[in-house]
Amino acid sequence: MADAVIVVALLLVAGSATAAVAVRDPVRQALVLAVLGVALAVLFTVLQAPDVALSQLAVGSVLTPLLLLLTVRKVKRRGQRKGREQ
């Protein structure tokens, strides 16, 4: 039973990680990265590492996507300004 749960969690991680690489738009990539963070947190919990799971949840699925989204916004804003001036 425990092994089955571990296999499912591993498949979830592999699936979402592949999706994160396959998606090319940075905004969507940030969201998929958040999903990957949750999948990794589930995997760590199943493997009896709740401390690491908490870190993963806080950093991997909240902080990193947030920083990515803010960076994308900054870059897009700069592009729009340049477009207006031309």
Place this chain on the structure above:
Amino acid sequence: MNRRTRLWLVAAGGGGLAVLLVAACLELPAFGGASHPYGDRAVRASLSRHTANTIASVNFDQRAYDTLGEMTILFAAVLGCVVLLRQTRDEHRARPEPEEVAPPVRRYALVVLPVALLTGLYVIAHGQLSPGGGFQGGVVAATALHLLYLGADYRALERIRPVGRYEVGDAVAASAYVITGLACLIGGTAFLANTVLPYGTFNTLSSGGTVPLLNAAIGMEVACAVVVLLARFLDQAVEIEEESGK
């Protein structure tokens, strides 16, 4: 060096690394076995010092020096961010206009904010007892504050988040960790050795000697560092604009 030699060099280095990694993996114990030599010793050491969460004992007692290094990495990274993302001479600040927030979003953000903040503080405070600790709780508490940006607007966030004070808090917390370590050196045996304070009653908030102190210092350091980091990114994304005509 021409292209061919470079390719050979990379192939030799990569091949050697691959062989060594495979050889090392073949010697690993099987997945999910019953023998955990390191785990058994870590649990014994943590119980002997009345620390209920073995991970906290490993982080803040047995390997407190490692944690000092990790904290310094975060501190240096945030410092680098503050320097890189400062407002340069050809940029100016444009006050962002307050925008309408959809009522369900506002309600959700304002209900979840205190809950998330309290959860973060709880996770920091109980780091030596249950899963979690300064690092995890610090990130949760710091990101929880930013729900105010979702629920209200950027100005409301700026009001409860004076960045200067958080920068000071970051530095104070980092030095608190080092000072606790020095106190261990002066009053006890070695730098960051957990021998100065009484170990207390097992599974209470004050148990574990210096573990709760170091845990709290890390919690404050991480929370302040994340707030400063997000503030710099938000500044760039929302406020700072390049001067036109450049």
